[in-house]
Amino acid sequence: MIDLRSDTVTVPSEDMRRAMSTAAVGDDVFHDDPTVNRLEAMMAEMAGKEAALFVPSGTMSNLVALLAHCQRGEEYIVGQGYHTYLYEAGGAPVLGSVVPQPIAVEQDGTLDFAKIEAVIKKDDYHFARSKLLCLENTHNGKVISLEYMKSAYEFAQSKKLSVHLDGARAFNAITELGCELHELTQYADSVSICLSKGLGAPVGSVLCGSEELIKWARRWRKMVGGGMRQAGILAAAGIYALQNNVKRLAEDHRHAKQLAQRLQGIEELSINQDLVQTNMLFVKTRMDTAESLAKFLKDKGITIIPAETMRWVMHLNISDKDVDYIEEQVKVFFA
Template identity: 50%
Template sequence: MAARVVDLRADTVTKPTEAMRAAMAAADVGDDVRDGDPTVRRFEAEMAALMGKEAALFVPSGTMANLVSVLTHCDVRGSEVILGDDSHIHLYENGGIATIGGVHPRPVRSNPDGTMDIDRIVAAIRSPDGVIYYPTTRLICLENTHVNSGGRCLSVEYTDKVGEIARSRGLKLHLDGARIFNASVALGVPVDRLVKAADSVSVCLSKGLGAPVGSVIVGSKAFIDKAKFLRKTLGGGMRQVGVLCAAAHVAVRDTVGKLADDHRRAKSLAEGLNKIEQFTVDSASVETNMVFFDIVDSRISSYKLCQILEKRNVLANPRSLKSVRVVLHYHISDSDVQYALTCFEKAVEELLMGDTESEHLADGATKNSYGY
């Protein structure tokens, strides 16, 4: 029997279910670039309808989904996009909008809840008064859920307000909705209503939903027609890709309803971590499937903690010297949560015991455990 592994590093580690694998094997396929793949067409139509938009486009990754979306809206080099300084597009997508698209990022300070202050967004819009020194603002980007805020949700009211600002200034609104279904479930708002104000939305299928590959972009038919050309330019045109969309269809059908369990387990994990004296969690910030916690004991670093956890087959991500991120997904059970909490407690005990022992080491002696 394989050793028990509780992988809390990310929801990108999810693997396709047997139902997804069966759907992949049975998928009706065609050349999606040349003639269109029938399974892809059906899936794109389903996703467009689900999100309340006219059309959809399947792409290999979330990074490509955001890049294609931004470049489609900002089709003149030197355009500018307003986005959070702590957003995924700004920090974790290789600067693609600038290096590939010639789009200038205009970062606005992100709040702890993932929002940007409305007045800061308004102030960041370049006035179209003929001043020749500035880039031209064409787009605002939001992120829901917001990964660097611990999976916090943007409310429908906030998204609507930003959409109103964009429309009133002749701008477009793109929503990085990699985990938009998590937000929909957590807020109790239908996903089409949650994204109504957005001109385009990117949705990841391979994170908590568990499909093996892919994201989808939704928007107007005219927008998607332009995006399809950019997808090809960026190398995202694929052939018999129905095998992937078949799995994605099952993921949306079967997994969205399980996201509430991920959220419940995240809250349970947060409560347990808060009971460990050396940790602190802002429980109010645990809205979806992510838990960020801080280490308040000066003797413990996140890196040492995660090293010891890994020896017990519990995997977590250090965010900084004193902060750790854990992410729940459908591979994590209630018993996995309890096992992880036990391992966290034992890891802390081991680290504190090791620190006490180090004070009594003779001159010239070395510690040989865990490399520290």
């Protein structure tokens, strides 16, 4: 089955499984799992941060970051369509009494500084205290430039806001930007990075930040049930992914751009080529067409989620031949 639903559907390679099976382990809640400690040290160094924390998921990584940055009654400013507001079940307000202040996301995935400034609260006990700015890179497959990240960080500092970056696909971002991870993450006080998306690990994300922030995030991780024991088995997959699956992300980007270009001539589909920047293409069509297409492709061994705007995601389990086959079957449907 060729699965285009997400890059979270990847299956560990035999080499990754071997690394997991031979990992040295300990009790990570006591902070003595050597493989987890190695992964955290690797990620902290790559991100240019003092410390890091391995957690089960990107949702938990963002959650413990928000709770470490903000106290009860404080506010984080965030894009309306960012994961830290829309797709993580309202964890920060529900579990931490942290108030979200969403604003519209611009077409390129950024937040407009004037719109941010308009919602920053003055220091008045009638209001939640504005504490944190949350950014996302990549956003819907779009890469946010280093120039914007730098300007946003400087803007936030001028307004006495900290910055958290949801960098779930930060390695996709730096692949397209042609830079090192620390060159991107220097413009955030904390960053959450997923290992279980394009990098192909089965489980896990890493939060990077200052020693003080990670200390508090570790406490929150325990409280929300993320303290794992012999987690080195999982961390080993993350280490393998960092050592072997970063450079190949360029293949996923190439596949997405190739498929978008090849389907451009189909009248019933609309694909904005300019928005295909990393491993995702967004395909617009009528809902009834999407449903019929999804059913047809399922019978041909291809899985998509039908919607008026469909997200098709490339990943390490999709080959050049798979891209050719997807193109062929979509064109057969519309022939």
